[in-house]
Amino acid sequence: MTRTVYVNGEFLPEDQAKISIFDRAFLMSDGVYEVTSVLDGKLIAFDGHLKRLERSLSELEIRNPLTEDEWLSIHRQLVEANGITDGLVYLQVTRGAPGDRDFAWPDPETCPPTVVLFTQNKPGLAESPAAKIGMKVISIPDIRWGRRDIKTVQLLYPSMGKMMAKKAGADDAWLVEDGLVTEGTSNNAYIVKGNQIITRQLSNDILHGITRAAVLTLAREAQMEVVERPFTIAEAQQADEAFISSASAFVMPVVEIDGAALGDGKPGKVSARMREIYLDEMRKTAI
Ligand code: PLP
Numbered sequence: 001m002t003r004t005v006y007v008n009g010e011f012l013p014e015d016q017a018k019i020s021i022f023d024r025a026f027l028m029s030d031g032v033y034e035v036t037s038v039l040d041g042k043l044i045a046f047d048g049h050l051k052r053l054e055r056s057l058s059e060l061e062i063r064n065p066l067t068e069d070e071w072l073s074i075h076r077q078l079v080e081a082n083g084i085t086d087g088l089v090y091l092q093v094t095r096g097a098p099g100d101r102d103f104a105w106p107d108p109e110t111c112p113p114t115v116v117l118f119t120q121n122k123p124g125l126a127e128s129p130a131a132k133i134g135m136k137v138i139s140i141p142d143i144r145w146g147r148r149d150i151k152t153v154q155l156l157y158p159s160m161g162k163m164m165a166k167k168a169g170a171d172d173a174w175l176v177e178d179g180l181v182t183e184g185t186s187n188n189a190y191i192v193k194g195n196q197i198i199t200r201q202l203s204n205d206i207l208h209g210i211t212r213a214a215v216l217t218l219a220r221e222a223q224m225e226v227v228e229r230p231f232t233i234a235e236a237q238q239a240d241e242a243f244i245s246s247a248s249a250f251v252m253p254v255v256e257i258d259g260a261a262l263g264d265g266k267p268g269k270v271s272a273r274m275r276e277i278y279l280d281e282m283r284k285t286a287i
Pocket of ligand 1: 183184185186187188206207208209210211212245246247248
């Protein structure tokens with residue numbers, strides 16, 4: 001089925017959607033994005049994603065071209081047009097297409113941002129078999145730039161990291177800087193030790209995950225102790241459990257790190273519980 005996508009004010013069949021070759025995102029990765037999950041036809045944590053979009057744009061001095069109501073309406077229209085029950089809505093805003101290549105930013109008065117949205121259909125997204133088996137991760141050096149708090153479309157290294165993991169027979173890579181885990185290629189990383197859930201504190205070193213924020217709130221409500229500090233791969237390998245979080249994977253257990261099985265090599269109870277609590281709460285608050 002041909003998808004309906006959104007490009008700069010128009011809803012179009014995907015094969016009729018066009019972007020200029022001079023678009024700054026194509027030439028310079030000069031753009032930001034967001035990914036929102038859809039469960040039962042409703043948007044998960046939508047407000048959080050819009051707030052982070054606003055922040056990413058303002059850090060890069062790109063004007064937010066749409067109002068909150070407009071963003072919501074476009075998301076809903078795409079979910080409807082593409083018959084999405086479970087899936088994802090991907091949005092991208094770039095600094096626009098100035099009609100030539102230049103390092104200097106174009107005048108925002110004459111070069112409006114480019115806006116693209118599309119859906120991905122993922123039937124049974126929340127019933128992923130991977131959640132029952134758990135993920136294997138490898139560690140790789142974190143050589144990304146210093147503003148990982150901005151959700152830019154510069155995804156080459158995370159994509160290389162996924163390929164390194166795949167070649168090593170693993171599912172994903174955890175990134176390590178100065179001996180400490182920053183995050184996963186496209187998710188936040190956690191370990192569990194006793195009653196403590198440990199995850200790196202927010203800074204410019206990691207993306208401020210919307211799922212992370214909800215998971216930590218829900219963990220505290222469930223009487224878990226949340227400790228926001230970095231950890232090493234060696235500490236993670238000795239932990240009771242580990243997991244990752246992201247808008248598309250929700251909470252996903254990690255069962256192996258650099259070839260070392262955690263505990264009995266099966267998804268841990270805390271990870272499974274946090275996934276359940278998170279999905280329950282998100283379904284309740286979906287819009
Ligand atoms: N960290 C990175 C590098 C990511 O790319 C993502 C999501 O794409 C996350 C963390 C998780 O963020 P969220 O929970 O908002 O999806």
